[in-house]
Amino acid sequence: MRIRVLGCSGGIGGALRTTALLVDDDVLIDAGTGVGDLSLESLAKIDHIFVSHSHLDHVTSIPFLVDTVCWMRRAPITVYGIAETLDILRAHLFNWKIWPDFTQIPDAEKPFMVYREVKVGEAVEIRGRRITPLPANHTVPAVGYAIDSGTASLVYSGDTAGTDALWKAVNAMANVKYLIIETAFSNKERDIATASKHLCPETLARELEKMRVAPEVFITHLKPGEGALTMREVGECAGRWRPRMLESNQEFSL
Numbered sequence: 001m002r003i004r005v006l007g008c009s010g011g012i013g014g015a016l017r018t019t020a021l022l023v024d025d026d027v028l029i030d031a032g033t034g035v036g037d038l039s040l041e042s043l044a045k046i047d048h049i050f051v052s053h054s055h056l057d058h059v060t061s062i063p064f065l066v067d068t069v070c071w072m073r074r075a076p077i078t079v080y081g082i083a084e085t086l087d088i089l090r091a092h093l094f095n096w097k098i099w100p101d102f103t104q105i106p107d108a109e110k111p112f113m114v115y116r117e118v119k120v121g122e123a124v125e126i127r128g129r130r131i132t133p134l135p136a137n138h139t140v141p142a143v144g145y146a147i148d149s150g151t152a153s154l155v156y157s158g159d160t161a162g163t164d165a166l167w168k169a170v171n172a173m174a175n176v177k178y179l180i181i182e183t184a185f186s187n188k189e190r191d192i193a194t195a196s197k198h199l200c201p202e203t204l205a206r207e208l209e210k211m212r213v214a215p216e217v218f219i220t221h222l223k224p225g226e227g228a229l230t231m232r233e234v235g236e237c238a239g240r241w242r243p244r245m246l247e248s249n250q251e252f253s254l
């Protein structure tokens with residue numbers, strides 16, 4: 001199994017893209033602006049999209065993707081999320097006002113897109129790859145995901161503030177090789193981080209203290225223009241876990 005980072009920034013500008021991970025060639029974990037860099041041929045191969053939460057930086061490419069490739073595909077694209085997230089997508093995105101409801105196009109019997117609800121702790125298996133929603137703590141209902149190849153797992157936190165439930169789940173996993181965890185703000189913006197339920201380097205360090213496994217740690221969702229500052233502070237606060245900055249086009253083999 002290969003996982004490629006299509007986007008890992010908290011915003012846009014220049015080469016920055018918002019969050020998306022491509023698992024092999026058919027599964028997306030979140031669908032931020034990075035999805036738009038894929039070729040038309042690659043876009044048409046995406047069958048499954050796992051959404052961490054409803055915020056625009058994580059879902060913005062779903063409407064464009066479905067609209068772009070629907071005529072090239074025989075099967076619907078499946079959008080996975082917890083019930084609250086799917087309700088928000090139905091009510092506020094695919095609502096015929098912001099974008100058409102592709103679960104009704106061309107008709108409800110054979111639509112271009114379908115929703116499938118997932119539950120925290122319950123794995124979805126797709127051709128040998130197990131994708132399990134993990135608890136997260138954000139301003140809207142949110143999850144992270146563990147992606148397990150059978151030999152190793154990558155844990156992606158999604159957007160989250162401090163949480164004990166995530167670590168309880170992660171510490172129970174036997175084969176965590178990589179952890180991708182957000183640090184959206186620098187320490188001087190700790191109040192904003194707290195209010196928006198994101199992490200800053202000081203609170204990241206407190207979270208990593210709860211970890212009882214030893215994966216390679218990568219930092220995602222850095223605010224544009226503050227990446228260098230935030231990573232320097234991550235090094236000061238959480239250096240013993242040797243966190244590195246996640247980069248676009250980085251690949252993981254599991």
Ligand SMILES: [Zn+2]
Binds near residue numbers: 053055138159
């Ligand atoms: Zn968010």
Ligand SMILES: [Zn+2]
Binds near residue numbers: 055058159221
């Ligand atoms: Zn976000």
